[in-house]
Amino acid sequence: MxxxxxxxxxxxxxxxxxxxxxxxxxxxxxxxxxxxxxxxxxxxxxxxxxxxxxxxxxxxxxxxxxxHRVTRLIRGQLVRELAEAIPNGWPTVLDDANRFDVAHALARWGTFTPETQKERVRRIGDALLATPPPPGWRPLGPDDELLRALLPDEKV
Structure with a gap:
């Protein structure tokens, strides 16, 4: 530090x-x-x-x-936040404690998002909480299939 x-x-x-x-x-x-x-x-x-x-x-x-790879950066930052908050992957049960960990990761992700992308990131966070990925899902990089579906690359 x-x-x-x-x-x-x-x-x-x-x-x-x-x-x-x-x-x-x-x-x-x-x-x-x-x-x-x-x-x-x-x-x-x-x-x-x-x-x-x-x-x-x-x-x-x-x-x-x-x-022109801001979307890739945003996906990568979500990977970093999830790895820190839920290192064993997406929880099987989204109880209060797990929901807090996921919400905390999503909030930190939003903090490290350019202003022009904040609404998009908020909607994706809401979607992940409403329709969670499979238990154990743990993206290992910005090219994760689910992340690419949620945040496709920008067209240049």
Whole structure:
């Protein structure tokens, strides 16, 4: 966890230097090699004292916007949130405790969604709660079949 130094200096340069030091040509490539790692885990791997999860997301969003792959980023972020909240997959029973875990993941997902996509993400979250996926469903990346059906790639 950072101690507040993450915003000191040119954090974008620092972020991309760390990505390149690890052999990746983009932050997206680095993150996609770790599809179920949280933004905090990605930040800690890149710099436990001076990189924050929100900075990682900011870089990922900038890259996604340049490559017209924002929908893929949004799917990937849902994977990260679900992996953290329900690591064993979609619960068999959506009792109060499980519903809270899923709702918490969906709320965090919405937090890391560009404003232009928030309504779409809200509707998808509502649909997942109303018509849950099969028990044990655990998307391992942004190309999961169910996620692609819910959030098809944008047309460029």
């Amino acid at each position: 950072t101690d507040g130094r993450s915003w000191e200096g040119n954090w974008k340069v620092r972020l991309y230097e760390r990505v390149r030091e690890r052999g990746y040509d983009s932050l997206t490539a680095f993150a996609e090699a770790r599809p179920t790692s949280s933004l905090v885990a990605l930040a800690e791997e890149l710099g436990p004292d001076d990189i924050a999860g929100v900075q990682v997301f900011s870089g990922l969003l900038a890259e996604a916007e340049r490559s």
